[in-house]
Amino acid sequence: MLISLIFVVFPFCMLFAAISDTLSMTIANRVPMILLGTFAIVAPLTGMDWSVYGMHFAAGALVLVATFALFALGSMGGGDAKLMAATAVWMGFSPLLLKYLLFSAVMGGFLTLFILSYRRSSIAVFTSHNLFLRNFADGKLGVPYGIALGIGGLLTYPESPLMVWAIGQLVAN
Numbered sequence: 001m002l003i004s005l006i007f008v009v010f011p012f013c014m015l016f017a018a019i020s021d022t023l024s025m026t027i028a029n030r031v032p033m034i035l036l037g038t039f040a041i042v043a044p045l046t047g048m049d050w051s052v053y054g055m056h057f058a059a060g061a062l063v064l065v066a067t068f069a070l071f072a073l074g075s076m077g078g079g080d081a082k083l084m085a086a087t088a089v090w091m092g093f094s095p096l097l098l099k100y101l102l103f104s105a106v107m108g109g110f111l112t113l114f115i116l117s118y119r120r121s122s123i124a125v126f127t128s129h130n131l132f133l134r135n136f137a138d139g140k141l142g143v144p145y146g147i148a149l150g151i152g153g154l155l156t157y158p159e160s161p162l163m164v165w166a167i168g169q170l171v172a173n
Contacts, residue, residue: 002045006166009038010090010157014150017083021146025135027079032086036060039089039162046165052092056161059097060089080145087153096159104152112143 013035017027043053067081084104091097115136118124124137135141157163 002042003166003169005038005042006046006162009034010160010163011154014087014153014157017079017146018144018150021079021144021150022132022135025077025141025144027077027083027146029079029082031079032082035083035086036089043162046162048161048165052161056089056092059091059093060085063088063097077142077145080149083146083149087149090153090160090162091156092161094161096156099159100152100156103155104149107151108143108145108148111145111148115143 013031017031020031021027039056043056044050048056064081064085067076067084068078070076071078071081084101087100088097091100118136119139124133127133128137130137135144
């Protein structure tokens with residue numbers, strides 16, 4: 001059961017956030033709450049040391065402070081800020097957190113360039129009513145950055161402490 005939670009919850013939340021942001025330009029508060037709650041319950045059951053456990057939450061708090069500063073400046077959405085912080089809790093204070101932030105930033109850059117090009121194309125006129133493409137076509141909207149955060153999270157998750165533990169448990173059995 002524990003290994004199943006580790007294999008399912010984080011990837012599901014990343015995919016849900018990416019799809020939700022694509023369709024509605026929002027990331028529901030329940031997504032980071034599920035991530036935080038699951039980590040809070042599961043991590044100690046894996047034998048994670050309490051000091052390491054606390055540092056994972058400190059990583060989330062640091063990212064939350066930084067991303068909410070960006071939110072206050074109008075550079076980032078609130079849902080994106082909360083999702084990044086919750087994801088940081090799963091990554092912890094490690095080079096993996098920097099890798100997640102780098103992958104998300106690179107994916108976000110590509111996504112932004114794609115959407116800006118798409119909005120200038122004639123295709124945007126024809127797809128502006130499509131459920132999946134309407135937010136990409138609307139020049140008044142921002143970029144659904146949850147897509148980049150989801151991809152960054154999924155790319156780095158296999159190296160996360162809980163995933164490494166879960167794989168180790170499967171290999172040992």
